Amino acid sequence: MTADVHLDAMTVRFGPFTAVDRAELRIAPGEFFSFLGPSGCGKTTILRTISGFIDPTEGAVRIGGKDMAGIGANKRPTALIFQNLALFPMMSVADNVGYALRVRGQSRKQRQKRVDELLDLVALGDQGSKMVDELSGGQRQRVAIARALAVEPQVLLLDEPLSALDLKLRQHMRRELRAIQQRVGITFIYITHDQGEALTMSDRIAVMNRGRIEQVGDGRTIYDHPDTDFVASFVGETNALPGRVLEMTGETAVIETELGPLSGVNPRKLMRGSAAKLFIRPEALRPTSGEGLSALVTAVAYEGNLTHVSLLAGATPLAMLLGAGDGFAPPSPGETINLAVTHATILPVSDAGI
Amino acid sequence: MLASDGHPFVLLLPFVVVAGFWLLSLLDPKPVHRVSFWKRNGTAVSIFLIVAVGLWALFMIVLPQLFMVEMSFRPKLPPTAMGGARDIYTFENYRYFLYGSTRDSSNWNSLHLTAFFTTIFVSVLVTLFNFLFSYPLAFYMAQVATAARVRLLLLLLIAPYWINEVLRAFAFRVMFAGSGVINRALQGLGILSEPFDFLGNNVALYMGLSYAYLLLLVFPLYNAVESLDRRQIEAARDLGAPWWHIHLFIVMPHAKPGIASGCTLVLMLTSGALAAPLVLGGPRTLWFTPIVYDRFYQAFNWPQGSAYAFILLLTCVAFVLLVLRLTKLSLGEMTK
Numbered sequence: 001m002t003a004d005v006h007l008d009a010m011t012v013r014f015g016p017f018t019a020v021d022r023a024e025l026r027i028a029p030g031e032f033f034s035f036l037g038p039s040g041c042g043k044t045t046i047l048r049t050i051s052g053f054i055d056p057t058e059g060a061v062r063i064g065g066k067d068m069a070g071i072g073a074n075k076r077p078t079a080l081i082f083q084n085l086a087l088f089p090m091m092s093v094a095d096n097v098g099y100a101l102r103v104r105g106q107s108r109k110q111r112q113k114r115v116d117e118l119l120d121l122v123a124l125g126d127q128g129s130k131m132v133d134e135l136s137g138g139q140r141q142r143v144a145i146a147r148a149l150a151v152e153p154q155v156l157l158l159d160e161p162l163s164a165l166d167l168k169l170r171q172h173m174r175r176e177l178r179a180i181q182q183r184v185g186i187t188f189i190y191i192t193h194d195q196g197e198a199l200t201m202s203d204r205i206a207v208m209n210r211g212r213i214e215q216v217g218d219g220r221t222i223y224d225h226p227d228t229d230f231v232a233s234f235v236g237e238t239n240a241l242p243g244r245v246l247e248m249t250g251e252t253a254v255i256e257t258e259l260g261p262l263s264g265v266n267p268r269k270l271m272r273g274s275a276a277k278l279f280i281r282p283e284a285l286r287p288t289s290g291e292g293l294s295a296l297v298t299a300v301a302y303e304g305n306l307t308h309v310s311l312l313a314g315a316t317p318l319a320m321l322l323g324a325g326d327g328f329a330p331p332s333p334g335e336t337i338n339l340a341v342t343h344a345t346i347l348p349v350s351d352a353g354i
Numbered sequence: 355m356l357a358s359d360g361h362p363f364v365l366l367l368p369f370v371v372v373a374g375f376w377l378l379s380l381l382d383p384k385p386v387h388r389v390s391f392w393k394r395n396g397t398a399v400s401i402f403l404i405v406a407v408g409l410w411a412l413f414m415i416v417l418p419q420l421f422m423v424e425m426s427f428r429p430k431l432p433p434t435a436m437g438g439a440r441d442i443y444t445f446e447n448y449r450y451f452l453y454g455s456t457r458d459s460s461n462w463n464s465l466h467l468t469a470f471f472t473t474i475f476v477s478v479l480v481t482l483f484n485f486l487f488s489y490p491l492a493f494y495m496a497q498v499a500t501a502a503r504v505r506l507l508l509l510l511l512i513a514p515y516w517i518n519e520v521l522r523a524f525a526f527r528v529m530f531a532g533s534g535v536i537n538r539a540l541q542g543l544g545i546l547s548e549p550f551d552f553l554g555n556n557v558a559l560y561m562g563l564s565y566a567y568l569l570l571l572v573f574p575l576y577n578a579v580e581s582l583d584r585r586q587i588e589a590a591r592d593l594g595a596p597w598w599h600i601h602l603f604i605v606m607p608h609a610k611p612g613i614a615s616g617c618t619l620v621l622m623l624t625s626g627a628l629a630a631p632l633v634l635g636g637p638r639t640l641w642f643t644p645i646v647y648d649r650f651y652q653a654f655n656w657p658q659g660s661a662y663a664f665i666l667l668l669t670c671v672a673f674v675l676l677v678l679r680l681t682k683l684s685l686g687e688m689t690k
Contacts (some may be wrong), residue, residue: 051592073591080592086585090607100593102603151594 002029002186003064003077003154005050010059012045019045021211022059027189027204029154032181034190034198037208038234043191046208047157050189051080063155079148080157084164085140087132093143094119094128100151118146121180138169145180155187162197174200195235199223207231225267229347232279239285239318241278242349245270253346259293259313264344275349282308282321284343287328292338297331311339360443364424368416426661429456447661466645466662473642474669477625480563481617484571487564488616492575493605497584515569523562523633530558530634554636562630567623571616578612579605611687618674625670642666 005027012020020042027033035043048054050061052073061068063077073080079100088096094115095102101111119125122142132140141161148156158177162170178201181188192198198205199219206216207230215227226232233240243257245266253266255278264278295313307330309320320339322328331337392400427443435441446456451470454463495504514522529535530552537549552558582605590600606613631641646666649659678685 053588053592073588074594074596078592080589082585082589084583084585086583086589088586088589088604099590099595103590103593103595103599147593 001152001154004029005155005187005189006062006065007046007050008060008062010046010049010056010061012042012049012054013057018211020049020056023213025206025213025216027187029187030185032178032188032190032201032203034192034202034205035208036192036195036198036205036235038193041208042211043208044159047080047159047189047191050155051078051157052076077154078157079151079153079155081144081148081159081161083159083161085144085161087140087143087147089132091132092128093124093130093132093135096132096143097128097146097150099147104151114150118150121149121183122146137165138173141165141173142176145177149184153186155189156181158188158190160191160193162192163194170197177201199235207235209234226279226345226347227267229277229279229350232277232345232347237282237319237321239280239282241280241316243276243278245272245274245276245346247272255346258316262341262344264341264346266346268346268348270346270348276346277349278344278346280318280341280344282319283323284341285311285318285320286326286340286342287320287322287331287337288340290338290340292340294336295339297333297335297337299333300330302330311337313339360424364420365417367420368412422660423664425657426664428657430655430657447658448665450658451662451665465640466642469640469642469645470666470669472640473625473666474673476560476563477621477670478673480560480624481571481621483564484568484620485575485613485617488568488571488575489613492572492579493601496576496580497582497587511569511572519566520629520633522566523629526558526562526565526630527553527633530561551636553634554638556636556639559631559634559636559639559641562634563624563627566627566630567620570619570623574612574616574619575609576612578609582608610681610683614678614681614683614687617677621674622670625666 005025007023007025010020010023011018023046035046037043045054049056050063050068052068052071052075055069068076088099091099097118098106098108098111098115101114102108115128116125119128122145124139124142124146127135127139132143135143144161145156162173162177165173174197177188177190181201190198190201199222202219204216204218205222207214207222209230215222215231217225222231222235226235229240232238241255241257241259241262243255243262246254246256246261248254248266248270251265251267252263253270253276254261254263255276257278262278264280270276293313295311295318297309298312298317299310301308301310305324307322307324309322309331311318311320318339322330395403426447427445428441429444429446431438431441449459450456450463451466452463453459454461454466491507495507499507517525527534531537532549532551532553534552536552537546540546541549586604586608587600590604595604626643628643628647631639631644632647635641635644642662643666646659646662649655649662653659
């Protein structure tokens with residue numbers, strides 16, 4: 001069984017501090033949904049409010065259409081996986097996984113079958129009798145998942161559970177989490193500050209900043225069509241050039257920057273004269289033999305499949321990313337090259353930028 | 355065997371035990387990378403530590419206790435007969451505890467035996483009561499209260515203990531006396547028509563005993579509960595556990611070493627308390643420590659007093675070890 005989660009104009013305040021500001025969001029049943037944002041943006045507060053450890057100051061949390069006000073964390077159809085996992089060190093792996101069943105009054109014998117099933121689900125079938133501290137980081141991760149799934153929650157909440165793992169394991173666990181989610185078919189709500197995790201696993205992502213949800217969409221939309229300058233600069237690398245809109249024509253506009261007039265798409269329909277920023281992804285800059293921005297190559301970092309090129313156009317540093325298959329010979333430091341811009345986005349300037 | 359022949363053995367015993375433990379430690383597999391005690395502290399500090407701790411333990415704790423044990427196996431003799439032919443090792447002091455006579459074993463020494471078992475039983479109850487009182491307090495301080503609130507509570511807990519134990523016992527006596535504050539308040543409120551004899555009925559004694567060593571339970575508990583990661587409590591709650599289940603199966607197992615060390619301290623000190631029973635005990639009160647005291651200073655029978663004290667100590671140690679075994683806890687864990 002799975003359920004949808006509806007944040008209905010939810011605000012959470014701690015004294016004078018507003019941690020979450022009027023979050024309005026519908027998460028579909030069975031969706032893998034991520035909250036992405038820097039630390040302190042309110043994403044963990046949202047998660048703790050959904051799980052019932054914090055009460056919303058205003059608005060409501062609805063799970064499966066039911067208002068959760070007054071329902072404690074131990075009565076909600078949610079399960080939370082903590083950042084540090086919070087496994088019980090004095091219990092064996094099997095007892096950890098079976099804890100929720102024990103709380104519901106099942107004897108060791110009754111819960112044995114379900115515990116074995118869950119351990120098999122997370123590929124820990126033969127580790128049940130070990131103590132938690134005898135397991136590796138990735139195995140502990142899976143114990144936490146099995147423990148949370150024991151009572152068949154309708155919504156699984158995950159608070160940056162991969163942040164303590166090393167890179168290789170993290171990438172492996174991303175695939176594994178996604179696979180487990182598809183197997184059990186329940187709603188996963190995932191909190192992360194790592195855009196790679198959010199982009200690879202999620203059906204949809206909400207990008208948060210200073211307690212507000214800035215944009216909700218699938219990974220491609222967030223990356224290619226950011227709504228705000230915060231989203232553009234937080235998700236992925238980007239070159240930001242401040243300026244003023246010179247003219248707008250249909251979907252595009254021209255903006256006067258310190259590198260001269262440049263054009264880009266204008267999704268927010270900015271009018272002539274308004275302050276704006278032009279965002280160019282590193283992979284949207286290309287060396288060209290024809291007309292273009294003139295820039296000095298300051299450093300070249302070769303990474304095998306990718307080459308990072310650092311440039312200086314006038315006084316403005318720019319970053320360019322060349323793929324191995326793009327067919328461009330990487331320039332050398334000290335060279336001056338011309339640059340073409342294949343895609344750029346113009347967005348209004350807000351004070352919330354990073 | 356003559357008692358005078360026994361002294362060299364008593365003096366030798368600590369060294370034999372230390373040597374035995376040292377030999378045992380040689381059998382243990384050594385951790386590979388560990389700076390030796392000697393290297394870590396330097397020669398001068400190492401010598402000081404060994405000599406200071408060794409002398410303190412030997413002369414202040416081990417030898418006095420051993421001589422007391424040795425004395426408990428000797429008969430009561432006038433000073434002139436000590437070391438003479440009648441000064442032999444004997445069980446008569448222990449026999450007296452059981453039968454009320456050094457020779458005859460037809461009647462039980464019911465007065466002393468009742469006092470002994472009452473003392474042990476009441477001490478266990480006092481320890482349980484202290485635990486029930488201290489645990490919520492310690493949990494509140496360790497996991498719930500703000501830092502400022504904890505400081506205030508600690509001050510309120512510690513301040514009364516700046517007062518001497520005997521004075522505190524007298525304060526309890528004043529409070530619980532027939533015309534004391536509590537009786538007058540209860541009469542003023544119309545709950546009692548006659549003053550209640552708190553002292554004669556041992557209420558004051560049990561209250562005084564409970565209060566005397568309360569802090570020694572609050573602090574180990576507070577330390578143990580405080581080291582529990584709050585997210586484990588939240589995780590249990592999130593998995594559906596009601597509050598009592600969380601305390602019973604998450605918090606208490608984690609705090610087990612603290613519970614054990616605190617309860618051991620309270621049990622040992624309560625059963626050996628002297629000030630509270632002397633000051634707060636009624637005329638009919640049976641408590642074991644005043645009896646031991648009387649053996650020494652009223653009957654001037656030091657060997658018998660030693661035997662009585664040793665019996666109390668041994669029983670308490672055995673009881674504690676039994677409870678530790680039942681709760682699957684080792685002595686080493688307790689000191690954590």
